[in-house]
Amino acid sequence: MNNHQSLITKFAKLVKWVLDRLVAAIALLAFSPAILIVAIAIYMRMGQPIVFTQPRPGKDGRIFSFYKFRTMTSDCDGEGNLLPDEQRLTAIGEFLRRTSLDELPQLWNVLKGDMSLVGPRPLLVRYLERYSPEQARRHEVMPGITGWAQVNGRRLLDANWSEKFRLDVWYVDHWSLWLDLKILWLTVGQVLGQKEISQANHATSEEFKGNE
Incomplete structure (x- = not known):
């Protein structure tokens, strides 16, 4: 990469940084009524906490607090062990996942600088x-x-x-502002169509146990 291309890339990354925070702030204001309604509904159905918080690795593996609306209860069996995810997923939680409303608190992660609007999804620290x-x-x-x-x-x-990881690395190697805009556009279509929300017979994704 020559100096000219390097300057263009640095400028594009700066634009992405600014747009992330600007869009996140506007979206938080625009969705504030929906956020309030969802928070009240979760509190009435499951009590506190309303927001699920978990450590996740960010850029360069830096750990941050990741936010989502809570979708499952904390119900346990007779021995005090959490019930399977499928049994703890509530009707309102299923609706939030289907409509992606459970992701709204992550706008705060973007505003804080922990996340971007577009990028590889943050997974578990143990991965x-x-x-x-x-x-x-x-x-x-x-x-x-x-x-x-x-x-x-x-x-x-x-x-x-x-x-999944191959696609994540492809994104890293081919990143551009236009690619981000394309991903955002495709995401809107998927959310509105409510397609491919989860694996069949699974409330949450299967664990990544490493490479064979």
Whole structure:
């Protein structure tokens, strides 16, 4: 990459940084009535906490607090163990996932600078030691609310981790502002169509246990 191309890339990344925060701030204001209604509904159905918080790795593996609206209860069996996810997922939680409203708190992550609107989805901290060196390259950029892997199969791809990570790394290597705009446009279409929300017979994605 020559100096001219490097300057263009740096400027594009600056534009992305500014747009992320600007759009997140506007979206938080625009969706504030929906956020309030969802928060009240969760509180009435499940009590507190309303927002699910979990440590996730961001750019370069830096750990941050990841936010989502809570979709499952904390019900346990007789021995104090949490019931399977499928049994704890509530009707309102299923609706929030189907409409992607559970992702709204991540706009605060974007505003804080933990995430971007577009980038590889932040996964569990324990996965960090399970990635191959190539797969770990997904952390070279900021994680996103949506990403290239999500618009090419959305959560169904969680059943095929190697393909998901291949798409994440492809995004890292081919990033541009136009690609981000394309991903956002495709995401809107998927959300409105409510397609490919989750794996069949799974409330949450299967765990990534490493490469064979």
